[in-house]
Amino acid sequence: MSELRFDDVSVRYGNRRHGLTAVDGVSLTVPSGAVVGLVGESGSGKSTLARTAVGLSPVTSGRVLLDGTDIGRLPRGRRPIxxxxxxxxxxxxxxMTIGDSIAEAFPRGAHRGRSARRGEVGRLLELVNLDPDRAEVLPRQLSGGQRQRVALARALAGQPDVVIADEITSALDVSVQGAVLNLVRDVQRQLGLSMLFISHNLAVVRYLSDFVAVMYLGRIVEAGPTDRVLADPQHPYTRDLLGAAPARHEPVAAVGPESVADVEPPDPHDPPHGCRYHPRCPVxxxxVAGRDVCTTDDPSVGADQRPHDAACHFPLGKSPVPPITDLSGRPTPVG
Incomplete structure (x- = not known):
């Protein structure tokens, strides 16, 4: 088990005049052996942040640390993330057959010999509830859910300490999403992995995650233990996400005019000054008169002094939140 930490990470594309800051000064910790759910709208920067940890997106500033060591300085030969x-x-x-795809991810020097490699491939396939005989088939011969199980087995073949799962059920049929999520939860607990789980589905995050972080327009706006954040959201954006989550009851009571909450997200090339959510914020x-500070001052300053580190000048108080519907359609309590 290892701790993954994003320390004031920013990712910027393009030049200063026409560039885009996809991730802006994000600090987030995935504790050892825990699952952190990262939620937000499409385009909020979730996947870009995740890709910095595996070297697929360049870090413009800040650091990504694994147990306190910059990932750029980790020894070669093994990829712990x-x-x-x-x-x-x-x-x-x-x-490539799925057996070859899985074996390709083995750390350098591990499982020497064809027999040892074949045995490890079979073990990994069994770990993700697939028949070892499937090692000889091609990806096109598998269903979407089976292919995602192979992708998980391939990630585990690298003997990681941290696994990042990026919307891994969104491309699957609803009928198989639950089975894949159960598998992910069981494997995580069995192996004691640290995990960053990215999703826009709050029911999934509630089911899997110990902690949740909410991301909007490149920044973390609220974070904390999952039960606490979902039971008592402090940032209006988190409240809006909860209001949009499937539930058997009425949506969360609106805290302002619907016409404001339904405004299109701002252009990420030119984010609003002050609180980036203020053009859409229902409060x-x-x-609300007298809240001009939201248009001028960055609410992330002093966020560590507010509940759930909420990046909001006027954090919301406790209000009733209906249960989020779980994957079977039953309401899942959030308190």
């Missing part, structure tokens, strides 16, 4: 991607088909070479300066 592995990633499972959203599309299980594009992440596997269609011309912001466009709705």
């Amino acid at each position: 592995q990633m499972v991607f959203q599309d299980p088909y594009s992440s596997l070479d269609p011309r 912001g300066p466009l709705v």
Whole structure:
């Protein structure tokens, strides 16, 4: 088990005049042996942040640390951080058998000899509830859920301390999502892995995660233990995400005019000054008089002094939140 920490990480593409800051000064810790759920809208920077940990997105500033060591200084030959991607088909070479794809991820020098490699491939396939005989088939001969299991086995073949799962169920049929999530939870607990689990589905995050971080327009706006954040959200954006989550009851009571909350997200090339959520905030300066500070001052300053580190000048108080519907359609209590 290892701790993964993003220390004031920023990722910027393009030049200063026409560039885009996809991740802006994010600090986030995945504790050893814990699952952290990272949620937010598409385009909020979740996947970009995750990709910095495996070297697929360059870090413009800040550091990504594994047990206090910059990942750029880790010894070669083993990759202790592995990633499972959203599309299980594009992440596997269609011309390689799944056994070869899994074996390709073995650390250098591990499992020497054909017999040892074949045995380890079989063990990993059994770990993800697939028949070892499947090692000889091609990805196109498997279902989407089976391919995602192979992708997980391939990530585990690298003997990681940390696994990053990026929307791994969003491309799957609803009928198999629950089975894959149960598998991920069981493997994580069995192996004691640290995990960053990215999703836009709060029911999934509630089911899997010990901690949750909410990301909006490149920044973390709220973070804390999952039960506490979902039971008592402090940031209006978190409240809006909860209101949009499937539930058997009525959505969370609106805290402002619907016309404000439904405004299109700002252009990430030119984010708003002050609180980036203020043009859409149902309790912001466009709705409540005397809150002009939201348009001028960065709410992340002093966030560590607020509940859930909420990046909000006027954090919300406790209010009733209906249960989020779980994967079987039953309401899941959030308190």
